[in-house]
Amino acid sequence: MCGIVGYFDKSGAGRPIGATLLSMLGALGRRGPDSAGVAVWGEAVDGVVVRVALSERADAAALGRELLARARRLGRVSRSAATGPFLRFTMGKVDVDALVAALESDGAEVVSLGTRLEIVKQVGAPQNLDTAFGAAKLAGTHGIGHTRLSTESRVDLSHSQPFWSHGIPDLAVVHNGHITSYHRLRRLYEQDGVRFYTENDSEVIGVYLGRKLREGASLREAMHASVRELDGSFSYLASTADTFGFAKDPFCLKPLLVAESAGAVAIANEEIALHAVLGHGYRAREAGAGEVATWDRGAGARRRRRVA
Amino acid sequence: MTSSRTRKLDADRLPVREINATIRRAAADGEREIRIEHPGARHNLAVAVLRDIRVAIDGPVGYYCGGMSDGVRLEVRGSAGWGLAECLLSGTVVVEGNAGNGAAASIRGGTVVVKGDAAARAGIAMKGGLLVVGGDCGYMTGFMMQRGRIIVCGNAGPALADSMYEGVVYVGGEIAELGNDTVVSDASAAELAEIQAALAHHGVKGPAAFRKVVSGRKLWNYDKKELAAWKAAF
Numbered sequence: 001m002c003g004i005v006g007y008f009d010k011s012g013a014g015r016p017i018g019a020t021l022l023s024m025l026g027a028l029g030r031r032g033p034d035s036a037g038v039a040v041w042g043e044a045v046d047g048v049v050v051r052v053a054l055s056e057r058a059d060a061a062a063l064g065r066e067l068l069a070r071a072r073r074l075g076r077v078s079r080s081a082a083t084g085p086f087l088r089f090t091m092g093k094v095d096v097d098a099l100v101a102a103l104e105s106d107g108a109e110v111v112s113l114g115t116r117l118e119i120v121k122q123v124g125a126p127q128n129l130d131t132a133f134g135a136a137k138l139a140g141t142h143g144i145g146h147t148r149l150s151t152e153s154r155v156d157l158s159h160s161q162p163f164w165s166h167g168i169p170d171l172a173v174v175h176n177g178h179i180t181s182y183h184r185l186r187r188l189y190e191q192d193g194v195r196f197y198t199e200n201d202s203e204v205i206g207v208y209l210g211r212k213l214r215e216g217a218s219l220r221e222a223m224h225a226s227v228r229e230l231d232g233s234f235s236y237l238a239s240t241a242d243t244f245g246f247a248k249d250p251f252c253l254k255p256l257l258v259a260e261s262a263g264a265v266a267i268a269n270e271e272i273a274l275h276a277v278l279g280h281g282y283r284a285r286e287a288g289a290g291e292v293a294t295w296d297r298g299a300g301a302r303r304r305r306r307v308a
Numbered sequence: 309m310t311s312s313r314t315r316k317l318d319a320d321r322l323p324v325r326e327i328n329a330t331i332r333r334a335a336a337d338g339e340r341e342i343r344i345e346h347p348g349a350r351h352n353l354a355v356a357v358l359r360d361i362r363v364a365i366d367g368p369v370g371y372y373c374g375g376m377s378d379g380v381r382l383e384v385r386g387s388a389g390w391g392l393a394e395c396l397l398s399g400t401v402v403v404e405g406n407a408g409n410g411a412a413a414s415i416r417g418g419t420v421v422v423k424g425d426a427a428a429r430a431g432i433a434m435k436g437g438l439l440v441v442g443g444d445c446g447y448m449t450g451f452m453m454q455r456g457r458i459i460v461c462g463n464a465g466p467a468l469a470d471s472m473y474e475g476v477v478y479v480g481g482e483i484a485e486l487g488n489d490t491v492v493s494d495a496s497a498a499e500l501a502e503i504q505a506a507l508a509h510h511g512v513k514g515p516a517a518f519r520k521v522v523s524g525r526k527l528w529n530y531d532k533k534e535l536a537a538w539k540a541a542f
C-alpha cells in the first residue's frame with residue numbers, strides 16, 4: 001500500500017516542514033509500518049549538504065572518519081556530525097560524481113546530496129524518525145515523506161523512501177504503487193552504466209527523472225513524460241530545490257488527494273493526513289487520471305497543471 | 309432540521325467500530341437521527357446502516373463511507389474518500405464536497421449525491437439507483453454500469469460509460485471522450501424535466517441542457533463482424 005505525503009509552503013519562508021510531514025505520516029502510518037522517511041528542502045548551503053548511511057557491517061565511527069577524510073581530499077568540509085547510522089556534513093564546491101564515488105567505494109551509501117535536500121529514513125514507523133534523528137526540527141520550504149508497506153523487495157534502510165536520485169543534486173521522489181516496467185527499464189539503464197542501489201521498483205522513477213534532467217528537461221517536463229513512459233500503478237511526488245509536484249498514472253489506480261490554499265499545498269493518499277495538518281476550511285480533491293501538477297518556488301509559487 | 313433531541317456523538321477519540329456500533333444501536337432503538345462530530349476524515353464511517361435513520365457527519369470522511377447501507381439518510385458536510393456508498397441498496401447519501409474514486413460503485417438502489425467533483429470510476433457497475441454529481445466526474449465514470457442513472461452537471465472525464473450494458477448517463481458539460489460501445493444523443497424534454505426535478509430535490513444547480521449516453525449494445529453478444537469493437541473494448 002504505502003503512504004506518501006508532501007507539503008509546499010508558497011511563501012518561500014522556512015517553516016518546520018519536518019514536524020508537518022511527521023504529523024501527516026503519523027496519520028497514514030497504517031498504510032505501511034515497515035520503514036519511513038522524510039526529505040526536506042531547507043536553507044541553501046554554499047556548496048552541498050551530504051547525508052551518508054554508513055555500512056551496517058563496518059565500525060560506523062571509523063568508517064565515518066574515513067569518509068570525511070576522503071571528502072576533504074576533494075573539497076573543504078565545513079560541518080560534520082554523526083547520528084546513528086548517518087553521517088552528515090556540508091562542503092564547498094565539489095565534483096558531485098567524484099564525491100559520491102569516493103564515499104560509496106566500500107559499502108556506504110549516499111542517502112541525499114544537494115544544496116538544500118536532506119533525507120532521513122529508517123526501518124520502522126514514522127514516529128521513530130523524530131526520536132532517532134529529531135526529524136521534526138528539520139525546517140524548509142517544502143518536503144515529501146513516505147511510510148512503506150514492502151511488497152516486492154527487502155526491508156532495510158537502503159530500500160526505504162524517499163529516494164534521492166543518485167548523481168542529481170536535490171532531486172528526490174516518494175512513490176505509492178508498482179512500476180511494472182521496472183525490470184525492462186532497469187536492464188536498459190544498466191546497459192547504459194546506471195547503478196541501482198536497491199531492488200525496489202520505486203527507485204527507477206528517480207533514475208528516470210534524473211536522466212531526463214541530465215538531458216536538459218525541466219522536472220515538470222520529465223514528470224509529464226513519465227506518465228506516458230512509466231508503466232504500472234503510481235502516485236508519486238518528486239521535487240528539486242525549486243520545483244515540487246505530483247504525477248498520477250493514466251488509470252488512476254492509486255489515491256492522491258490535493259489541498260491547495262493561497263499559502264500552501266498539501267498532498268497525501270488519504271484525507272486523514274491533510275486533516276491532521278490543515279484542520280478545517282480546506283477543500284481536498286482527488287487528482288485525475290494522468291494528471292501532473294507542479295509548483296515553482298518564488299514568483300508567487302506558480303502552479304501549472306495538465307492532464308495527460 | 310437538527311432538533312435539540314438529536315443524539316450527538318463526538319467521534320474524536322472513539323474507534324471507528326464503536327462509532328458504527330453506536331449508529332446501529334441508535335437505529336435499532338428507533339432514533340430518527342444522529343449527528344457525528346469530528347469525523348477526522350477517518351475510513352469506514354456509517355457503513356452497513358440497515359435502517360431508516362438520518363446520519364449527519366460534520367466534516368470530511370475517508371474511504372468507504374456509507375457503504376453496504378440499506379435505507380440510511382446520510383449527509384457528509386465535507387468531502388469523501390474512495391468508495392463512497394459502495395453497494396448502497398436504498399436510501400440517500402449526500403456529500404457536500406468532492407468524492408474520491410469509485411463513488412456509488414455497484415449501488416443497487418438509492419441515491420448518491422456528490423455536490424462537488426467525483427473522481428475516477430464513479431458509478432461503475434451500477435445496478436440501479438441514481439448518482440448525481442454537481443461538478444465534474446473523472447476517468448471511466450459509469451464503466452460497465454448495468455442499470456440506473458448518472459447525472460453529471462459538469463464535465464465528464466475520458467472513457468465515459470465504457471462498455472456499459474444498460475442504464476443512462478446524462479452530462480451537462482463537455483465529454484472528454486466517450487467509452488467503447490456508447491451512443492450519445494440529446495436528452496428529451498421529458499428526461500430534462502426529470503433531471504431538473506432530481507437536481508432541485510437535492511439543491512444542486514445544473515445547466516439547462518444535458519447530453520444522454522446509453523449503451524450501443526454492440527458488445528452484448530459476441531459477433532465476428534464486430535471484431536474491431538471487441539478489440540477496442542479489450
